[in-house]
Amino acid sequence: MSSPALVRHPEDSMPATAIAEASRAPAATPLATPASFGTIALRWYRLNQGRLRATAIGIASLIAFLLVWHLLTTYRVVFFVRFTNVPSPLAVYASFTTAIHDPKFLMHILLSCRRIFIGFSLAAIVGVPLGLIMGRFKLVHEVIFPVAEVLRPIPAIAWVPMAIMLWPTNEQSIVFITFLGSFFPVLVNTLHGMSLVDPVLVRAAQCLGARERSIFREVYFPASLPHIFTGLTVGMGVAWVSLIAAEMISGQYGIGYFTWEAYSLVQYADIALGMIAIGVLGLGSSLLIRGAGQLVMPWRST
Amino acid sequence: MVRHLPTLSIAMSVTSLALLVTQPASAETVTLGIGTQDTTTNTVTAGVVIRQLRLLEKYLPRDGKYANIKFELEWQNFTSGPPVTNAMMANKLQIGMMGDYPLIVNGFTFESNPESKSRLVGIAAYSLSGSGNGLVVHKDSSYYDLADLKGKLVSVPFGSAAHGMVLKAMQDRGYASDFFQLVSQSPEVGSTNLQEKKIDAHADFVPFAELLPFRGFARKIFDGVETNLPTFHGIVVRTDFADKYPEVVVAYFKALIAANQWLREDPKLAAEKIQQWTGINKEVVYIFLGPGGNMTTDPSIKPVLIDAATADVKVLQNLGRMKEFDPRKWVDDSYVRKAYAEMKLDYDAQLASTRNYEVSGDDAFCKKPIADPRKAGEVWVDDAGIMPFSSASCTLGAYADYKAKGKKINVAYVFDTTRGIKLFADQAFFAVGNGDVAPFLLKKDAEAYAAKISGKVLGFDDAVKAAVGGGKT
Numbered sequence: 011m012s013s014p015a016l017v018r019h020p021e022d023s024m025p026a027t028a029i030a031e032a033s034r035a036p037a038a039t040p041l042a043t044p045a046s047f048g049t050i051a052l053r054w055y056r057l058n059q060g061r062l063r064a065t066a067i068g069i070a071s072l073i074a075f076l077l078v079w080h081l082l083t084t085y086r087v088v089f090f091v092r093f094t095n096v097p098s099p100l101a102v103y104a105s106f107t108t109a110i111h112d113p114k115f116l117m118h119i120l121l122s123c124r125r126i127f128i129g130f131s132l133a134a135i136v137g138v139p140l141g142l143i144m145g146r147f148k149l150v151h152e153v154i155f156p157v158a159e160v161l162r163p164i165p166a167i168a169w170v171p172m173a174i175m176l177w178p179t180n181e182q183s184i185v186f187i188t189f190l191g192s193f194f195p196v197l198v199n200t201l202h203g204m205s206l207v208d209p210v211l212v213r214a215a216q217c218l219g220a221r222e223r224s225i226f227r228e229v230y231f232p233a234s235l236p237h238i239f240t241g242l243t244v245g246m247g248v249a250w251v252s253l254i255a256a257e258m259i260s261g262q263y264g265i266g267y268f269t270w271e272a273y274s275l276v277q278y279a280d281i282a283l284g285m286i287a288i289g290v291l292g293l294g295s296s297l298l299i300r301g302a303g304q305l306v307m308p309w310r311s312t
Numbered sequence: 313m314v315r316h317l318p319t320l321s322i323a324m325s326v327t328s329l330a331l332l333v334t335q336p337a338s339a340e341t342v343t344l345g346i347g348t349q350d351t352t353t354n355t356v357t358a359g360v361v362i363r364q365l366r367l368l369e370k371y372l373p374r375d376g377k378y379a380n381i382k383f384e385l386e387w388q389n390f391t392s393g394p395p396v397t398n399a400m401m402a403n404k405l406q407i408g409m410m411g412d413y414p415l416i417v418n419g420f421t422f423e424s425n426p427e428s429k430s431r432l433v434g435i436a437a438y439s440l441s442g443s444g445n446g447l448v449v450h451k452d453s454s455y456y457d458l459a460d461l462k463g464k465l466v467s468v469p470f471g472s473a474a475h476g477m478v479l480k481a482m483q484d485r486g487y488a489s490d491f492f493q494l495v496s497q498s499p500e501v502g503s504t505n506l507q508e509k510k511i512d513a514h515a516d517f518v519p520f521a522e523l524l525p526f527r528g529f530a531r532k533i534f535d536g537v538e539t540n541l542p543t544f545h546g547i548v549v550r551t552d553f554a555d556k557y558p559e560v561v562v563a564y565f566k567a568l569i570a571a572n573q574w575l576r577e578d579p580k581l582a583a584e585k586i587q588q589w590t591g592i593n594k595e596v597v598y599i600f601l602g603p604g605g606n607m608t609t610d611p612s613i614k615p616v617l618i619d620a621a622t623a624d625v626k627v628l629q630n631l632g633r634m635k636e637f638d639p640r641k642w643v644d645d646s647y648v649r650k651a652y653a654e655m656k657l658d659y660d661a662q663l664a665s666t667r668n669y670e671v672s673g674d675d676a677f678c679k680k681p682i683a684d685p686r687k688a689g690e691v692w693v694d695d696a697g698i699m700p701f702s703s704a705s706c707t708l709g710a711y712a713d714y715k716a717k718g719k720k721i722n723v724a725y726v727f728d729t730t731r732g733i734k735l736f737a738d739q740a741f742f743a744v745g746n747g748d749v750a751p752f753l754l755k756k757d758a759e760a761y762a763a764k765i766s767g768k769v770l771g772f773d774d775a776v777k778a779a780v781g782g783g784k785t
Contacts (some may be wrong), residue, residue, distance in 0.1 A: 086426060095401050095425055174504045207514075261467050261495030271496055275393045275471045276401075276421045276635055 019151070041284040066303065089167075102286065105279040115268070119287065122253060122265040126295065129188030130249050137196030138238055143269035144197075145146060145204025162194040166252030184256045184264070192245030199241025203234025236310065239303040243296055250292040265291070323528040344553075345386045345405035346562065347396035350590040353519040353600045354437035354444060355409045355545045357571040360589045361582075362385050365574065366588040367567035373559040383560065391499065392469065397421055400430065406553040407564060409436055411473035411517055411545050412617075412624055419547050419642040420634055428552035434565055434611040438544035440666055442536035442604040443733050444545055445477040447520025448504055449513045451531045456755045458485065458534055461492055464512035469504065470496035471633070473543050474517045479627050480539040489604040506530060518545075518607065523596050526723075526737050532739065536751055537731050542620040546613075549647075556649065565651035566612060572609045576669050577599055579696050595692060599734050602698075602725075604685050606733055609667040612659060613645045616666075654714055677701035677710035686732040694720040704729075705749040707737065708779035728749040729761065742775035749779050 055062070076099050081087075083098035109115040144151040166187050173183040207230055217226050257266030269284030304310070344534040348359025362368050363385075372383055372650050388405060390396050393414025399405040401421060410418065413430060422430040425466040447466070449455045455464075458481060468475050482491060492513075495691035497505060509531050514524075515534075536543055547568075575582045579602045580594075586601075600607045621639040628634040652659035670685035682688050682702045689707025692698045695715055701707040704726045711724050724737035729750040740751040741758035745767015752758035758769045770778060 092402070094427055104579055147716065171504050172502065174501065174510065175508055178510075181503070233582075259501055261497040261501070267496075271470055273398070274392070274469065274496070276394050276397050277415050277633075 020182050022280065034260045039280055049265060097282050101279040102282045105277075105283050109280075109283060114263075116264050118265045118268045119291070121260075121263045122257070123291065125184050125256070125264065126188055126249050126253065126291075127247075129185045129245055130295075132185070132189050133192040133196050133245055133249070137241070138200050141197045141200025141232070141238075141241075142204060142226070145201050145228070145234070148229065151201075158197060159192065161190075161197070165255070166191055167255035167258075170255055170258060174255075177293055180259050180261075183259050187252050187256035188249045188257075191256075192242075192249040193242040196238070196241040199237045199244065200234060203237025203241075205228060206237070207233040232307075235307055239299065239307070242299050244304075245301075246295050247292060250288055250295070253288060320484075321618055340380050341382045341384050342557070343384045343386055344407070345388060345399070345562075347388050347390060347399055347405040347408035349393070349409060349545075350389045350392065351391055351397070351519070351592055352411070352517065352545065353586070353590070353592055353597050354609075356586050356590065356597075358409050358434075358436035358545075358568050359387070360389075360549055360586070361571040361574065362564075364585070364589055365571065367570050368564060371563040371566040371570075373563060374763070378559065393418070393470065394471065399434055400548070400550060402424060403427070403550065406550045407547065407561075408549075409545060409547045412543055413471055413473050413476050413628070415546050415548060416621060416624055416628065416637065416639065417471060417634070420640070421437075421638045422726055425638070428550045430548045430642075431551055431554065432546050432613065432642055433549050433554070433561060433644055434547045434568065434648040435613055435617065436545040436547060436568075436611075437607040437609045437660070438542060438603075438614070438617055439536070440542045440606055440616065441479065441731070441733070442480075442539045442543050442647045444518045444521075444600065445474045446532050446537035447474075447478070447513055447515040447532040447534035448506065448521055448524050448532050449658055450509050451525075451529055453509075453512065455513065455529075460533075460690060461513055464492060465495065466492040466513045466627045467495045467497035467502045467511045468515040468516065469498050469502070469517070472517050473545075474515045474521075476627055477536045477543070478515045479539050479631075481534065484539060494776050518600060519592055519596050522599050522736070523592065526593055526596050526736065532753065535731070535733060537733055541623065542617055544617050544620070546617075547611075552645075554647070558650075561647040562650045562654065565648045566655055568611050569651060569655060569657070572611070575609060579603060579693075590710070593668075595736075597668075598692070598698070599725065599736065602690075602693045602734075603669050603671045604688070604727065604730055604734055606732075607669065608666070610662065610665075611651075612663040613643055613646050613648070614663060614666070618643055671700050673700045674702065677713060678702055678706035686727045687729075689724065689726040689737065691724045692722040694722055703749070703777045704737075704742070705747075708749060708776045711737070712776050712780045728753045728757075730757060738770065738772040742770045742772070742778075744770050744775055744778045749775060751775075 013172035035056050080099050083096050085276070087093045111129050140154070144154055154275040169187055169190060171188050174180070177183045177186055211229050211233065212225060220228065253264070254270055255266075257264035258270055260267045265284055269281055272280035272284060331763075339595060346359070346363075348363070349355045350360045365546060368385060372378075388399065393408075393410025394417070396405060396408040396410055398412065400408050400418065401472070408418070417433065419430055422428065427606065447458070449461075449528050455461055466478070468478050470534060478494065482489070497511070497514070499516050499520050500646040502511065504523060505511045506514045506524065514520075514530075514534075516524075521532050521535070527530055549561055569658065579598060581595040583597040583602065585593065585596045599605060602611065618639050625634065625637050627641060649659045652662065671688045672682055672685065674681050678701065680702050682700055686704055689701045689704050690698050691701065691707060691711050691714060696719070699710065700712050707724060707726055711721065714721055725734055726737045726740055727741075728735055729752055730744075731753065733753065735751060735753055737751065740753065741755050743750040743752065743758045743762035743765065745762060745765045748765055748767065750761055750765075752761065755769065
């Protein structure tokens, strides 16, 4: 009985209340407790079968990944790709345990999260409205699109010298680079969402007497929301991708800086630790955005 | 679906290419990867000069077991040592060159490599007094000494030779570890940050402490000579390669010896060529590698350098960056010895000598031969070449004379009166009085000397005027 309780997700609000009700009910009729709990557990299991399966498979595949990594590095496998000097999971775990006792490591993570949060929020605040306006008004699109397309493919690391010169403080330069990383995916996906809005809906709204502002609010915005959220998810990913380039400037803190410094001292286990930390933080922030998406678009959640 | 095809074919061609490159021995072609640092001027004779003059091709063995082997040289350029170590660990490079601290990290990192170790097999260039590394501030700042930087933001590439210099300087002066706000920035990032005044000072290795002042926005306020701890750039090799092809490593050292000879035969031409190959200004190259320069090119592995490396290991251990490592066991001078023997040169004599080549010739302005090369000076006149002069006062006098004749002057060099390091004359402080013109790197040294000769401290332009007037202020 402990395992389903552990696996239960916080967002499973429906079954959770069901169970809460069920546990209140037996208080009145204690005799029925075992039977009713069994059926409820069964019902809960049936409802969440798919999700449980996905979680189980996900955990299994992560364990398999760690195991394969462990075996490849312990036996120093050389099969076209060479694992001779790749650090083992245990070595990375060892440097993780030392890092976790070091208050600096927490500082690295907190500062990076803050930078990503600010950069990403700015990108969303600027990118989404700009995309909506560009999608609606052709002239704005024609003016901005070419510039955006030229700037978009420039990799974050190439921006480092310019970012240093553009902004008065280093913190701003770093946030600027993460902003650039997430801005373009947000913009492009918002534009894409706008271009896919069914013109019939727009005409129908116009026939019903809707003004420009209402059409924006009631038709364009909700219709392009799925794409906006795709853009935000991708943008968040790219913000983390550009973190190492951004934090090369920092010279002191940040998980990207941590990874970079480990490279300059050739400490492979720390490099891997930094990579994994960025991966896990990236996953966490993507989950947050997906959660926000479900809140904003309840009609899409299953 | 359609999109997958080109990706697949690219992947295929890349893998087949990789297969071609990484399969030695079975065919007659052996790839030798050499990791250089072209912009780090004191390694150029071990890297870019050998490459451009095709010296290694000249000395590679061709007889015996090498009759059927064709060596394919793959030169790769990096801006710092750690990426070279990374590529050497991955066996993409077999020979690499870097500064003292990265070298130690290289040797230590290889300890855990089951395929191969690394050995320090020779030296590219060294400075016994620790010159080459330096700390610069923005030229408009009011900092003239390390003490002025208390609590200020100072950046240095962590794990580099310059980092070692900063730590040693702090230790010497008894500064606490938080005396500066010390942060890690690569040369590229630190230079831009200094130019934008976002940091107060930047400490760096060759050539940045000279290059940034030369580019016009920085001033050097601390030179590695003040730490008096030797610094060097050296050459490391993978032992699996060296054991299999020892003659190739020997050939590499013959090429290095030839490159050093080429440099000293015509330092001006060498500086011009090196500028063309690496993008570092010839005037900056010359201050390091020219006569009386701040770096001595010498492949022999001197015990004093290994002692310095042992001291560096302690610094890294104190920082918690390293466990046990003994530099003495990591040195192998057999290849460079063999190269000396085969070229009929005396290795032991070279090992014992710590002499650089010096400024020499006759002073055409004061009309006398150069007696003390470390009191001399040089003026680089654009069309006439580099002219030697017997003293700082003669150098400045000649400078004014060339100016009056309307000649274009690239740069003038003088030597620090007490420390003997070569300086850009226009960056130096001059103690002038009683007919004496004494150049200094540091303002405080110049002030002390001026007090002694009851003269005063002048900048370059005023010192030139004073020199023309016969050393009076």
